[in-house]
């Protein structure tokens with residue numbers, strides 16, 4: 160078949176069609192639908208399908224449709240002349256997709272009804288005009304991060320573990336074309352003179368790219384996927400990120416307006432924890448959020464969201480997190496939430512925490528509570544504030560009440576490994592007490608960490624405050640874990 164978007168000689172897709180066997184090779188009949196394709200599965204699944212209820216059938220049908228879509232998308236990428244896509248008129252491209260997918264479906268022995276076919280073609284159109292080989296990974300809900308190291312190597316993170324995929328780009332030009340498409344859609348540019356960019360995708364995912372020559376072996380892309388369904392406190396308890404007792408403690412802490420810092424390494428779950436903690440804020444409060452890339456999804460009614468902006472190509476128009484924070488203070492906030500404190504905005508954050516905006520929250524990049532405090536000190540020093548160290552520390556000690564440590568452990572699990580209260584100053588040193596911790600006890604043969612959460616036995620320094628605010632936590636939640 161002739162096609163102006165088709166690669167020359169790309170008519171017949173190479174390789175055995177992966178889905179053919181699922182249909183059992185039966186000749187398609189005009190009225191057969193995707194349901195029939197499921198029914199015609201080999202004996203074992205046919206049996207379970209016969210017993211399956213309508214919900215199960217619907218789920219299987221959806222699974223099957225998405226399998227077919229993935230396969231067709233792969234074929235479209237093989238067959239379409241990607242260069243010609245830039246200038247293609249929408250109607251032409253749609254017609255082309257209908258033709259190529261029709262041919263491929265016929266070859267695969269899959270017959271869809273009109274509605275299914277229309278949905279499928281629309282999805283395929285979105286994918287072709289979308290992010291190419293990255294699209295299936297973006298749509299795969301089990302993937303958290305996508306990491307591209309040049310055109311031939313794409314890693315994903317699933318359940319806390321990195322794995323190499325068989326996704327590749329045709330060449331560096333193909334990869335650059337996708338990067339360009341992403342950044343131009345958000346009004347940014349990336350090229351030799353402007354070789355890296357941070358952006359937010361249309362679906363909310365966080366995107367970073369660095370192109371050659373700074374990226375030596377081909378463009379580097381990192382995507383933190385946006386999850387529509389953010390993990391809530393219940394989910395995190397269920398996944399073993401912390402216990403119900405710790406959740407009850409955190410609820411009291413947030414509701415009683417303690418200033419909370421979530422500390423953790425990269426990808427350890429800081430933003431997720433911050434988001435989940437925010438659910439304990441009362442719905443009547445006015446909350447302002449400030450982020451470099453808007454990721455937080457607060458459930459309350461009264462939320463003002465801000466996103467900082469880097470300078471444009473002429474070096475103008477930058478609005479920093481600090482600018483947003485200063486402005487936020489004039490916007491009558493009850494609480495301020497800064498997605499991640501990493502620079503000069505630390506001063507304003509601490510001041511806000513100290514001066515009537517208690518109950519504020521942020522995250523920092525640090526490996527322990529003590530380390531987190533040193534990070535804050537360093538940030539203050541780097542912001543050019545000349546203050547005696549003791550004054551800096553007492554500013555931190557009076558601003559920060561609680562440091563929650565998030566960690567990604569070596570087996571990929573993400574846990575809240577410590578909850579530490581900041582209790583004041585002793586001489587020149589900030590005093591802290593750990594209230595809960597994750598105690599590791601060993602490793603299973605397949606490298607899963609064995610451990611448990613425990614209270615340290617220290618009673619919270621805020622117990623009285625909790626009680627005054629109506630949160631009478633049972634004293635046994637502060638008792639250490641008793642081994643059976």
Ligand SMILES: Nc1ncnc2c1ncn2[C@@H]1O[C@H](COP(=O)(O)OP(=O)(O)OP(=O)(O)O)[C@@H](O)[C@H]1O
Pocket residue numbers: 303304383384386390395398400423424425426427428429430431432573574
């Ligand atoms: N307890 C958990 N169990 C399972 N998945 C989790 C857990 N916490 C976070 N995640 C997932 O891990 C990924 C990284 O989480 P998150 O964005 O919160 O990390 P982060 O520490 O803020 O990362 P960064 O340093 O890049 O900002 C997300 O996809 C999130 O859904």
Ligand SMILES: [Mg+2]
Pocket residue numbers: 429430431499
């Ligand atoms: Mg984060």
